[in-house]
Amino acid sequence: MRKHLLPLTALLSATALTAQEKAAVPSPPEIVNAAPKADWVAIAPSDLMVMDLTPDTKGKPRRVVIQLMPAPFSEGWVSNIRKLAAARFWDGLSINRVQENYVVQWGDANGEDQAKARRLPDGLAVVPESAYELPVSRPAFCRSGDLAVCRQPGAINHDTINSRNGSMHDPYRGNDGFWRGWPVAAEMPTVSIIPGDRNEPSTVWPVHCYGMVGVGRDMPPNTGTGAELYTVIGHAPRHLDRNIALVGRVIEGIEHLSSLPRGTGALGFYETAEERTPIVSVRIGTEVNGLPAYEYLSTESASFARYADARANRRDAFFIRPAGGADVCNIPVPVRRVK
Amino acid sequence: MRKHLLPLTALLSATALTAQEKAAVPSPPEIVNAAPKADWVAIAPSDLMVMDLTPDTKGKPRRVVIQLMPAPFSEGWVSNIRKLAAARFWDGLSINRVQENYVVQWGDANGEDQAKARRLPDGLAVVPESAYELPVSRPAFCRSGDLAVCRQPGAINHDTINSRNGSMHDPYRGNDGFWRGWPVAAEMPTVSIIPGDRNEPSTVWPVHCYGMVGVGRDMPPNTGTGAELYTVIGHAPRHLDRNIALVGRVIEGIEHLSSLPRGTGALGFYETAEERTPIVSVRIGTEVNGLPAYEYLSTESASFARYADARANRRDAFFIRPAGGADVCNIPVPVRRVK
Numbered sequence: 001m002r003k004h005l006l007p008l009t010a011l012l013s014a015t016a017l018t019a020q021e022k023a024a025v026p027s028p029p030e031i032v033n034a035a036p037k038a039d040w041v042a043i044a045p046s047d048l049m050v051m052d053l054t055p056d057t058k059g060k061p062r063r064v065v066i067q068l069m070p071a072p073f074s075e076g077w078v079s080n081i082r083k084l085a086a087a088r089f090w091d092g093l094s095i096n097r098v099q100e101n102y103v104v105q106w107g108d109a110n111g112e113d114q115a116k117a118r119r120l121p122d123g124l125a126v127v128p129e130s131a132y133e134l135p136v137s138r139p140a141f142c143r144s145g146d147l148a149v150c151r152q153p154g155a156i157n158h159d160t161i162n163s164r165n166g167s168m169h170d171p172y173r174g175n176d177g178f179w180r181g182w183p184v185a186a187e188m189p190t191v192s193i194i195p196g197d198r199n200e201p202s203t204v205w206p207v208h209c210y211g212m213v214g215v216g217r218d219m220p221p222n223t224g225t226g227a228e229l230y231t232v233i234g235h236a237p238r239h240l241d242r243n244i245a246l247v248g249r250v251i252e253g254i255e256h257l258s259s260l261p262r263g264t265g266a267l268g269f270y271e272t273a274e275e276r277t278p279i280v281s282v283r284i285g286t287e288v289n290g291l292p293a294y295e296y297l298s299t300e301s302a303s304f305a306r307y308a309d310a311r312a313n314r315r316d317a318f319f320i321r322p323a324g325g326a327d328v329c330n331i332p333v334p335v336r337r338v339k
Numbered sequence: 340m341r342k343h344l345l346p347l348t349a350l351l352s353a354t355a356l357t358a359q360e361k362a363a364v365p366s367p368p369e370i371v372n373a374a375p376k377a378d379w380v381a382i383a384p385s386d387l388m389v390m391d392l393t394p395d396t397k398g399k400p401r402r403v404v405i406q407l408m409p410a411p412f413s414e415g416w417v418s419n420i421r422k423l424a425a426a427r428f429w430d431g432l433s434i435n436r437v438q439e440n441y442v443v444q445w446g447d448a449n450g451e452d453q454a455k456a457r458r459l460p461d462g463l464a465v466v467p468e469s470a471y472e473l474p475v476s477r478p479a480f481c482r483s484g485d486l487a488v489c490r491q492p493g494a495i496n497h498d499t500i501n502s503r504n505g506s507m508h509d510p511y512r513g514n515d516g517f518w519r520g521w522p523v524a525a526e527m528p529t530v531s532i533i534p535g536d537r538n539e540p541s542t543v544w545p546v547h548c549y550g551m552v553g554v555g556r557d558m559p560p561n562t563g564t565g566a567e568l569y570t571v572i573g574h575a576p577r578h579l580d581r582n583i584a585l586v587g588r589v590i591e592g593i594e595h596l597s598s599l600p601r602g603t604g605a606l607g608f609y610e611t612a613e614e615r616t617p618i619v620s621v622r623i624g625t626e627v628n629g630l631p632a633y634e635y636l637s638t639e640s641a642s643f644a645r646y647a648d649a650r651a652n653r654r655d656a657f658f659i660r661p662a663g664g665a666d667v668c669n670i671p672v673p674v675r676r677v678k
Contacts, residue, residue, distance in 0.1 A: 242660040321581040
C-alpha cells in the first residue's frame with residue numbers, strides 16, 4: 001500500500017504510526033502519550049479565557065480557548081484583560097484583521113473613532129514598558145529551579161536542546177527555553193560562547209511562538225490596555241518579543257481564527273463590516289458551564305525533556321537525518337483535555 | 340486618534356506608516372520599496388507553476404503561483420514535476436489535507452488505492468536520498484561568491500545577521516543564509532564557536548520556511564515522485580530539512596491554501612470527498628496566458644543586506660527593543676509582480 005502521506009505522519013501524531021515506526025525510537029507524540037499523569041499540570045479555569053464566535057456557515061460552533069499567562073509575567077495586562085472580560089467588553093465586537101503568515105486580531109473595529117468607540121471599563125492599569133521583561137533577580141526566578149533558562153540541572157533550555165551541534169545561542173538572544181509550560185528567552189549579562197558556560201541570565205521574557213496571544217498598543221510602549229488582542233498564525237515573529245506584551249496562548253480552537261479569510265485591506269484588515277466575524281462573548285473559564293478541564297505537560301518534567309530532545313533529534317523510522325537542534329517555537333508545549 | 344493596530348503596522352507594510360515613522364530609520368518594507376530595479380531578479384515563466392483551484396463560495400478565482408527551485412537543488416524532483424504538469428496529472432485532483440500550523444497537501448486522494456489511483460506518467464525519475472543536500476565542492480557553489488553561506492565578503496548568512504549578539508549558529512545546523520533568493524542551511528565540517536571563524540560548509544540544502552513546497556514520500560527516502568506536494572502553513576518545521584525534498588515556494592495566493600478549513604481526520608486529512616477543494620489545473624507558467632511577470636529581491640544585493648539587517652534589528656519608530664538577530668525563516672525573501 002502506498003503511503004504518500006506517511007512522511008508527515010510521524011511528526012505530529014501517534015495515531016497513524018506503522019508497525020515499523022512503533023518498533024523504532026519513540027516519536028514526540030508517543031513520548032507525550034506515554035507521559036505519566038504526574039508530569040501533567042492542571043490549568044485552573046480561572047486562568048482560561050473562552051471566546052465564542054458566531055457559528056460558521058454550516059452552523060458549527062466556533063470556540064477559542066485561551067490560557068492566560070501566570071504571574072510574574074504580564075500581570076498588569078492580564079489583570080486588565082480579566083476586568084475587560086468581566087465588563088463584557090468584547091461581547092458583540094469582532095475579528096477585524098487576518099494577515100497571512102502573521103496575526104489574527106480582535107477588538108473594537110471602531111476603536112480609532114472617538115465617537116463610535118466602545119467605552120473601556122474603569123480601573124484599567126497603565127502598564128509600564130519595564131513589564132515587557134522581568135529581572136531574574138526577582139524571587140520567583142532562579143530560586144526553586146523551575147526556570148529552565150536558569151540552567152538548573154536537567155533544565156530544558158537552548159543549550160540542552162541544541163548541545164549536539166554546538167549551537168550555543170538562540171539567534172534572537174543569549175538563551176531560550178521553557179518556564180512553567182511557557183516558551184521564554186533570556187538575555188545573558190555577558191554573551192558567552194564557551195560550551196558549558198554558566199552565566200545567569202539577567203532578564204527573562206515570553207516569546208512570540210505560533211498561537212501566543214499579545215496586546216496591541218499605540219506608539220508609546222505603555223499604551224496597550226489589553227482591549228485589542230492578537231494571536232500569531234504564522235512563523236514566529238520573534239522581533240516582537242519585548243516590544244509588545246504577551247498575555248497567553250490559544251490552547252484550543254485556533255483553527256477558527258487561522259482559517260478565516262484573509263483581509264484584503266492594508267495589514268490584513270477587513271475592508272467591510274460584513275467580512276468581520278462577530279464575537280458572541282468572551283468569558284473567564286470559571287464563568288463557562290461545562291468547560292472541559294485542561295492540563296499541560298510540565299516543562300520541568302522528565303517526559304518533556306525526552307519530548308524536547310525527540311523534537312530536536314527525530315530518530316523515529318521515517319527520519320534519515322535528525323536535525324541536531326530545534327528552536328523554542330518548534331517545540332510546542334503539549335496541552336490536552338483531561339481524560 | 341487612537342491607533343490600536345499600529346503596533347503591528349510598522350512590521351510588514353510601508354503603506355500605513357505615520358509621519359513619525361517615516362522620519363525614523365527605514366523599516367524593512369521601506370528598504371524593499373526603495374531597492375533599485377537592478378537589485379531585483381526576474382523569475383522565468385518556465386520556473387513558475389500555476390495551480391488554479393475551483394472558485395470560492397463567492398465565485399472568486401483561486402490561483403496559487405509557485406516558483407520552482409533552480410538547479411542545482413532538487414533537480415530530479417523538479418524535472419518530475421514538470422512532466423507531471425505536462426501530463427495534466429493534477430487536473431481534477433484535489434487538496435486533501437489541511438493540518439493546523441503545519442501543511443496543506445494536494446494530489447491524488449485515491450493514491451493509496453491501486454485500483455482507483457491515477458496513473459503516473461512514464462519516465463519519472465527515482466531520485467536518490469543523496470539529492471536532499473548538495474556538496475559545496477560542486478562547482479555551482481563557493482566559486483562565484485553567490486552562495487551566502489560560503490561567507491564571501493558581504494554575504495548574508497547567519498553570522499552576518501546575528502553577529503550583534505554573538506549568536507554563532509542556526510540551532511538546526513552550523514550556518515544558514517540565502518542563495519540566489521532561497522533560504523538554505525549548511526553544515527560545517529567542524530563546528531566552530533570562534534567568532535570570525537571561516538570554516539567552509541561541507542554541504543548545503545534548502546530549508547522548510549513558511550510557504551516552501553515539498554514532496555511527500557513513503558518510508559524509503561527515494562520514493563517521492565513529486566505527484567504528492569505540500570506547502571508549509573505554520574512555524575517552520577525545520578526538522579523536515581534533508582528528510583523531504585523541497586522543490587519550490589508559493590509566491591502568490593498561499594491564502595487560498597492556508598485559509599482552507601482544517602481537516603478533521605488524522606493529520607488534518609479531510610474525511611469526506613465533499614470537503615476537498617478540487618484542482619482545476621496545474622500548468623507551467625509558459626502555458627498560462629496573461630500571467631504577470633514576477634521578480635525577487637536578489638539575496639546577494641546591498642538592498643537585501645539592509646533588509647535582512649533591518650529584520651534582525653528593527654529600529655523604526657515603533658520598536659523599543661531591536662531583537663539583535665533573526666532566524667532565516669523570519670527574513671522572507673521579497674517577491675513582487677513586475678510593475
